[in-house]
Amino acid sequence: MTAAGRSAELAIETRGLSKRFGHQLAVDGVNLAVPRGSVFGFLGPNGSGKTTTIRMMLGLAGATDGSVSVLGLEMPERFHDVLPRVGALVEGPAFYPFLSGAANLRRLDAADPYAVQSTRRSRVEAALERVGLTHAAGKKVRAYSLGMKQRLGIANALLSPRELLVLDEPTNGLDPQGTREVRSLVRSLAADGATVFVSSHLLAEVEQICTHAAVMSAGRLVAQGTLAELRDEGKVRIRLVTPDAGLAEGVFARLGMTPMGGRSNGALVYGDSRQTGDGGQTGDGGQAGDARQPGDAVEPEAVVAAMVAAGVRVRGFAVEQGSLEDRFVALTGEGFDIAQ
Amino acid sequence: MPNRDMATQELAARASSGWPLLASELSVLFRRRRTWAMLLALAAVPVLMAIAVRVSSAVPPGRGPAFLDRITQNGLFVGVTASLVCVPLFLPLTVGVVAGDTIAGEAGLGTLRYLLVAPAGRVRLLLVKYAGAAAFCVVAPLVVALAGAGIGAALFPVGPVTLLSGDVITPGEAVVRLLLVAAYLTVSLLGLSAVGLFLSTLTDVPVGAMAATIVASVVSQVMGELPQLEWLHPWLFSHYWFGFADLLRQPIAWDSFGSNALLQAGYIAVFGALAYGRFVTKDVLS
Structure with a gap:
């Protein structure tokens, strides 16, 4: 053109x-x-x-x-x-x-x-x-x-x-x-x-x-x-609530998914440096896993199937799109400081 | 893109002149309470003067403003005397407020950006704003003269008027002379308005532009009083401000009217160009 x-x-x-x-x-x-x-x-x-x-x-x-x-x-x-x-x-x-x-x-x-x-x-x-x-x-x-x-x-x-x-x-x-x-x-x-x-x-x-x-x-x-x-579409985050955190980590790793987040308040949270660190939810004794799915390689339903097959007790499962807010904060920095 | 070209051409065909904007400007100016307050204050000058003369004993000739002693003989002189009293301060004060407000007032309100985006066009807006200030210069002296004639006619006898040259004219002719005096003052104030328009393009704070314009009129008059600056006197915009007595002679001496008009035209050209140069390139950030 x-x-x-x-x-x-x-x-x-x-x-x-x-x-x-x-x-x-x-x-x-x-x-x-x-x-x-x-x-x-x-x-x-x-x-x-x-x-x-x-x-x-x-x-x-x-x-x-x-x-x-x-x-x-x-x-x-x-x-x-x-x-x-x-x-x-x-x-x-x-x-x-x-x-x-x-x-x-x-x-x-x-x-x-x-x-x-x-x-x-x-x-x-x-x-x-x-x-x-x-x-x-x-x-x-x-x-x-x-x-x-x-x-x-x-x-x-x-x-x-x-x-x-x-x-x-x-x-x-x-x-x-x-x-x-x-x-x-x-x-x-x-x-x-x-x-x-x-x-x-x-x-x-x-x-x-x-x-x-x-x-x-x-x-x-x-x-x-x-x-x-x-929004970085195609990179879907999966939030998993389970008491079997260690087992779930292994499954995620086998699927080639990377953790996003760290350990906070005793709950297992996944994330990466671009995350705002807004932790995963914790149920009674449950722990939340939060992982980013690279590309379209792994379908969310395949993740659930793999978890269940590995004996992970799935108490909660959510598919989240990267929000504009994540992207915005990544681009402009934390906190709405007035630019100098 | 043919449809876009058509859109442009259609717009060009529909473009009107600046008249709707001028009509809007005049209606905003003259429907504004502040404008009315200033015009009422100007009208109060002859009214107070006439009442003061009426209730006090006869004014001895030669005391007070010129022509004051003639008021009791002929009410029409109230208009002339009040005009004379208003020239140094009251008229420049009100004109300073209107002219200083032209651009800075819009900038202060923030409406300047919306007028320009409308798009009013910067040159057109400047012309319309000056025309509005000029309209006020027409109305203000007229209010003083007519309020004076009106209150004079109400409180004092009206009859044939004796001019400065000793000739006597009818009251009808005298009213025409009074209107000529008002026109003379209108012309006198046009230069100051141009100064105010320019100062108004320099700031977003209207009060600042108004004060600066009024200060300019005071400075011009003070310099006009200093004999050391005599070389400068013919160039001061206030130089002919009191020259309207020539209109009260028979036949009318037009010299000062002409010189005044020429001087004011010079001020309009210079300060109009300065205002244009400043405003056309100005970043409107208010």
Whole structure:
């Protein structure tokens, strides 16, 4: 496939994108490739350069080095062709506190030279309805809760039909109900064919709604791909609860499986250095074995069969996929420290 | 990708001018409580002045602001006197607030990033913001002049007006002159607005830009008072601020109006260019 053809399939592409603030390199040579039609999770601890990258994508900040193209066009040069097709929520919602929610949206819609004036009111009403704010449309934003402002921010991104939505921490400040609504909203937007770029530090959120993800750490892009690729799919972990730990170890070894974890609280736990060390469960006198299955070589059912054949008393057996959290912690380090 | 090209062309065809944004800007500015408070404060100046003159004994000629002694003879002079009183401080103060708030206010609220992503376009936003500040420069002196004429007409007799040149004009003509004075002050404040617009692009803290703009107007006037800086005087934006007395002669002397307009146009060009240079390349991180 030619480079041009590849670029056309990408909703967002950054090439060696860098941003320097004084001596600090906030974003360092980022090569993002966001396929069209994907729901793309942009992960990273606080301060890892996510928002700065988004600002450069939207032409709010200039790149120190490298380039960005959005919807196949160079940014910021082609902003007037690109941005009307992009809805954005950047670093939290911001509104005029002395205007009502609806008046705020009309104001921001008026700033878009391509927005059709005659449909402004109806589009604002539709956007407010979509985020469940119809009842508060006439209320001054000063009186809105954080969650309501967040919803209004999302409504602003939905004022016109968009090909790309850039949502920076969209569920920030939302209650569980609101979080669920945002998730279903993102899914419905994706179903309509829009590309959705969601930045978040909430892994569970990304895991539930995204098809692709990228991980930032200290200004660098440390991983990107489909969610399956990132989860290290194919490497299934097996959690075994048994009183016959020694026997089970032998069976695992014969199957060519490696232990993940160590001994803790008297329970036998398997794992490796990439594990967070979240121990196995222990029953009454039972011990948990936790092993990683390399490749697809051994089927989980074969493991059970082998255990039973060897006389291991199987009290519990679970097949676990590598979680995004494991991968995330492996890439960005333990603890959500603010990157220096 | 033909459909994408079409999308681009379709957008280009639909692109409107900046008028909806300007209309939105004006409605936000003039529906804001702060704007109303400032305009009411300006209107209070002639009202307080007229009431003070009305309840006290006759003002001896030559004391107090110019024309004050004429108020009792003709109520329309309240508008002129109040304009004169408002020139050095009250008008620059309110204009400083509006002009200093233009970009920094949006940055402070965080709405600047949403306007730019909309996309308002940086040049267009700058023009619209300046137009909003200029609209305030039209309204503010008008409020002073008309509130003055109104309260004057209510408290004092209104009749033919004797001009500085000794000619007498009808009250109708006098109102036209009063509007000309307001227009003169509008032009006078446009340079200060451009300074405020530029200062506003330098910071995300609107109060800072407002204070800096007001300080600029004070500094300009103080320098205008220093004889040592006489060479500089014609270049100060406040140089012609008090020159509107020429509009109260028969025939009208337009010289100071023209010189003032030229000077203010120079300030608009210089500080408009500086604001453009700063804002177009600015990283919006607020």
